[in-house]
Amino acid sequence: MNDDNGVKIYKALGEPTRLQIVKLLAQKPELACLEMVNQLKVPANSTLTHHLKPLLDCELLTVRREGTFRYYSLQREVLAQYAPALL
Template sequence: MNEQADMQQAVKVYKALGEPTRLKIALLLQEESDQCCSVLGDKLKSVAISTLSHHLKQMAESGLLTSRKEGTFIYYSLDREVAEKYASYLLK
């Protein structure tokens, strides 16, 4: 990855983590990966599923999350390589 692309991804990751709910999501996924939206919603309690879906989409677009689809569910995990490079705080 060239320096410019690296900087652009860093900005996306930091923007994604700059919102408190998204930071909580990242921390939850660091503890236990492969979670679907409804499970994350149960753990976060006060976040509507539609809002949570938006947050997850933003995080996935930043490269911070990986996802896999199983039936109608999408399971999310923290991309540890990206987290290690840009946000090592998440891995403590």
């Protein structure tokens, strides 16, 4: 990890919906898009995807594909380094 990644992480967590995503994933090992859409009350999958991309780019999340489903999980060690209070 470098300082640029830290900046990306804090910038991503500064957006309320992204912060909610991270908090949800801190409580569960992984979630599918549909589960997140239902819990976050976002209007569409495209809106969720828009918020997931920066979290993936800064390596806070990983994605596992299973058929047509995508399951997201939190990189706990990365979050512990930059924002341990969220765990």
